[in-house]
Amino acid sequence: MIFKESGLRDVNSKERVKAALQLKIPDRVPYGEFAIDYDTVERILGHETYLRAKAKSQIAFWEGRRDEVVQSWKEDFVELYKKLDCVDIVNIGCMASGLVPPRNYKPDPPKRIDENTWIDSRGRVYKFSEITQDITVVEDPAKWTEEISIEDYPEDAVFERPDESIFEVVDYVIEKLGDEKYILGTSGEEVGMVLLGGMDRGLMEYMLHPEVVKAASKYFVKRANFNDEYYIREGTDGVLWGQDFSYKNGPMISPEMYREFVLPVHKERVAHVKSYGLNVLKHACGNNWLILDMFVEAGFDCYQSIQPTAGMDIKEVKEKYGDKICLWGGVAVEHLVSGTREDVINDVRYAIKYAAVNGGFIMGSSHSIAVGCKYDNYMTMLDEFERLRYCY
Template sequence: MIPRERILRALYGEEPDTVPLFEIEINAPIVRQLLGRIPTDALDFYEVYSGYGLDGINFWDNFRLVKTLDEKSFIDDWARMWSIEENEVTYYVRGIIDTEEDFEKFSPPDPFNYDRLDRLRKVIKNNKYWLAVVGGIHDAFEIPSQMRGVNNFLIDLYKNPGFARRIVETSVEYNVELAKAMIDLGVDAVISGDDYAYKHGPFMSVKHFREFIAPYLKKIVDEVHRRGVPFIKHCDGNIWPILDDIVNTGIDALHPIEPQAGMSLREVKQKFGDRICIVGNVDVTNVLPLGTTEDTVKDVKRCIEEAANGGGYILSSSNSIHNAVKIENFKAMIRATKKYGKYPRI
């Protein structure tokens, strides 16, 4: 079975020949170590994903630099300040939409500027190993909250809901069109990356989530489905209070079921496994960066035992392969999935 088919069967709740492997991101320093050289374009990343046996590859919509502040910081085209640190990771600093007047002057990026899709286009054209190619977008929370600053945006939900809704709608309108462009280009699935929760619970009340986030997430899901493509929702944190609402938007899969946030893979599978595909949740906080290869194999076997039976499961880390992950543990995770993830399962 080719990797693309393996991923799609799992996304639609079926059993492929073996449990698929997917990561939403492998950080550039890890790619450099695996590749043995500095990655310079999308095909270098593709070489790592395909060469190490993953079944899919994801590319996010990149922000664009619009103003350089100094050698390490810049402002992007969504009015957000970023800092590039020594570990080669770009960190969000703050938003620069401080007032409604600032927003009135703001012009959002053009979703029809298909230069933003160059990496996807190149990988789809050169997909000789038939990986599932996934397009990464955002939905109703991350961009608005980062434009305003998370605390300011959450206060807006109470004190200035009309302003909050305008920013949300701007983000969603852009991401709907971006998702359509990605699908027209040929992606096999779309994933949305907004986090809605801390480790102890959602950022906002359930009431506000249902009013300001869920309807807009559903709008994007519906548009993706109209194009015949499955939708994966990424969300870290403890999302139990809002999980029914997320699933009810019609998503096809949920990633990553974060164990450190009290998200039980077994329980999510039992409650929602007949409605959605489960993607996760090998421990990337303790096991992959700090544990042994034996710890890694044990955790992979746990995930497969808890979620693989009956299909509709894709194995991945509980977030992404970040800079602190041990290379030997990442490789052990892949080997163990290939060894213990065979179907049919008892």
């Protein structure tokens, strides 16, 4: 490995990340994660937390314990990133860490029917997953029968501004960490692959009712652009959008359909967020080779969640796209969960050797520090990265 003079000295995390996003060589390789889930957070902090505890937080919200969750997210978010002083990026925009229900809201919780199952007033069944520690809808009786039409997405729709109290955690974290860290905050929603009625039906709608998908996309873009004014908080540096488009063997829809349906709305949303002076970063798991050119065309500043187990070798991505878009990744989450320390060390070395060259690179896991990651493997990752982060 060769150290290349960056020309930058005495910069903070915010400036370091901005240099990488501009495809420059920072003073050292920046590091960040899409998210760090609660089990790792608890090992680092030494106490229980609601931060990135998706199921635990959801149940607490259903039970009306909103303020209890908010306090935990606020305090533990700041404490976590004070302790992890090697982290340059703080992402407040991910689930179970940022946006919260408004103060004095009245929850309408589903009814619990056993330890891991709930059913709501619409007959939707929710299940708790031990693997992901999340609660998801596993059965929706209206998924295939509910009518969806163009009339559901009127062009003259008027939207209401959000309750300011939903930003209580976001604003707190920006206040405490925003001077030093690069803040990935909230915005109006990402509008990409619109899935009306959920994943299964949503993919079918592209073939059966493309005109409805396009009307819905236009409606969601208008709503998101409206919400940007309120969701983009002062002190935010960028946003990281999290929708996935691909499986391990390729995109969920064809590249031609992606260009027709997804790229136009991505372009409009990216341009609107960038009009606020923010960077737009894209989290996208899976094998994205067939649509990476369109990531660049859409105007994304960074591609995160580069998944080696889906054929996205970071060396090859760097060779083909390193002069077009910043890359963020390096260590396979599978190695963090079930690999050895040697697997993790080899991933760090490989990424630094091949992806950090000439800058435009941010170190991190291939996805996030997900539930089930071995704590010792994560610490090994950080130790090896600290040893090599000045190498280009």
